[in-house]
Amino acid sequence: MSAAPAPLPPLEPGARRLATVALSLATFMNVLDTTIANVSIPNIAGDLGVSPGQGTWVITSFGVANAIAVPLTGWLSQRFGQVRLFVTSVVLFVIASLLCGLASSLEMLIAARVLQGLVAGPMIPLSQSLLLQAYPREKAGMALAMWSMTTLVAPVMGPILGGWLSDNLSWPWIFYINIPVGLGAAWMSWQLLKERESATRKLPIDKIGLLLLVVWVGALQIMLDKGKELDWFQSGEIIALAVVAFVGFALFVVWELTDAHPVVDLTLFARPNFLFGVIALAAGYGVFFGNVVVMPLWLQQYMGYTATWAGLVTAPIGFLALLLSPVIGKILPRTDPRRIATVAFMVFALVSFMRAGYSTDITPANIIIPQIIQGIAMACFFIPLVSITLSGLPMERIPSASGVSNFVRITFGAFGASLMTTLWERRAALHHEHLAAQVSVYNPIAGDALNGLQSQGFDLARSLGVLERQVTVQAFSLAANDVFWLSGCLFLALLATIWMTRPTHGRPAAASGDAAH
Known part of the structure; x- marks a missing residue:
């Protein structure tokens, strides 16, 4: 067996900061595109003449294509080099984003989103790997904190930008904004990292x-x-x-x-930390992302929020996440990551149970407070779980391991979106059936409501139509509560997977000779 290549020396502090910005911009752009379309689905669906349900394919098509491409990162980086592959992926992502914005039908948009997801595959794993190589090993926790901050900010900014652009310009602009960001990130990354290209070798696909x-x-x-x-x-x-x-x-x-x-190194799953770390990371992300999709749909379709307002009330999740991420990065080397991850899942559960009490007269403030609290969970989620998952691995295996773990996470995110929206709609149908059965002239409350509407000049048919809308809103609100309640229970159940891993002493990645914790 050939010796592993000597690790690259860390970058100088100035170059390291610039590289962090460049790699983070690319990651930001990639992750942004998993959520920026969420609040824009009604606008996209209306403009393209399809139902909002069909419009969710815009989200899931990207997720599935991305999931298929991500595990190829290990093979592609060995074939073409990590830096070259990363920069090429970013440039192709920009081109795919342009095609998304130019799409004139749902079929064209989905095809462009599939292409976008495919070329985006290596970006997140390689940004992780290249960033870890740029930092001294003792600062690897801070490197992960800097990386995770972009993955925290992007899902928050996505709904805000998506909502504002959809309301004030048009939905294609949610894709056009990738063009300057992507080109800037690609140019900066190439200038800073082209001399740090990894060794390549031809491998059969x-x-x-x-x-x-x-x-x-x-x-x-x-x-x-x-x-x-x-x-x-x-x-x-x-x-x-x-x-x-x-x-x-x-x-x-x-x-x-x-x-x-x-094409996928499944032997990684023989390592307990990788196996249970990936399960916790992917399943937790799947539940989280399912909620991220359901919340703006509920607010816009049944609570009367515009896309912009739906984005603004869900945005505060980023405040505490941004403040706490550097702190988590600093304390990680001295703390058991499993304890930090436990805090994340407990706060996720708490927030889910708080949301399970929402009603149709919920105020924006009552939506914002759980979002702010959830920022604690976000800061404590990615950093320790990525650290656990990659612990004990030699640096040359990081791209492959990061690719596989991100593959599972992204796949679970797409599945979470589909399962949560399905559960939401099925529970809404059940609640609607129960509520509608009570709307009759023999029900005193319904009778009073009908009389009140008719006294305002509504005929019986219009009055019943108004009540039907109220029943539908109530049914979908109760169904959203069901989704949030289930999410809280799932987060608590996932705590067990965290403690099936072994202590890592906060080390995100180890040298080749380290014990495989």
Whole structure:
């Protein structure tokens, strides 16, 4: 077995700061595009003549394509070099963003979003890897803090920017803003890092593994997105997709574990910290992202919020996250990361239970307070879990490990969005049925409401229409409460996975000779 390449020396402080900005800008742009479309879905759907439910494909198509591309990072970086691959991905992302903005139909937009997700695949894992290489090992915790701050700010800025641009300009601008950011990040990254290119070698591509990956991830995501339209397993199409996803996944695992050059290094999951760290990170992110999608849809479709206001009331999640992330980065080397991650999941659960008490007369202040508190959870979530997941790995395995962990996280994010919106709609239908059964002239409350509307000049048909709208709003609000309650329970359940990992003493990445904790 050949010796591992000597690690690159850290960058000088000035260059390190500039590299952090460049890499963070690219990460910011990438993560921004997972949430910027959330509050713009109604605008996009209305402009393209499709339902909001169909419009959610704009979110999930990016997520699935990204999930398929991310695990290729390890192979691609060995073939083309980490710096070259990173800069190329950023430039192609800019081109894909331009195509998204120019799309004139839902099909064109989804195709452009798939392309955008595919070329974005290596960006986040490589930004992580390149940033860790730029910092001295004793400051690796701070490097992760700087990196995670962009992943915290972007989901917060996404709804605000998406809402403002959709309300004041037009939805294509949510994609056009990537152009100057991406070009700037690509130029800065190349200028600062081109002399630090990693060694390359020609490796055969695992074509069968890649094909199986595309098949099972694609089949599962289509099943999740189409399920609510086709009444799930009452549909032959959904059953067929489920079978394809299950068989494809089983074949994928067997093939990857036996192939000499697998597209995804599944042996990483033999490490307890990687296995349980990824489960905690991915499942926690999936629940979080599902809530991120449901909240603005509820506010806009049933609570009368504009896209801008929906973005503003959900934005304060970033305040405490930004303030606390550098603190977490500093204390990480001296603290058990599992304790910090435990705080994250407990605060996530607390916020979910607070939201489970929302009603149709909720004020903006009551929405903002849990968002602010959730900033604590966000600061304590990414940094320690990434540290646990990558602990004990030699630096040359970081791109592959980061790619695999981000692949699982992004996939769970897409699945979380589909499952939470499906649950929300199904629970709303159930609540609507129960509430509508009580609307009759024999119900004193309903009778008084009808009489009050008719006294204002409404005829019986219009009065019933007004009551129907109120019932629908109430049903979807109760359903949102159900989603938030379930989310809180899931966050608490995930605490167990954190404590199945082993102590790492806050080390995000280890040298080759370190023990595999």
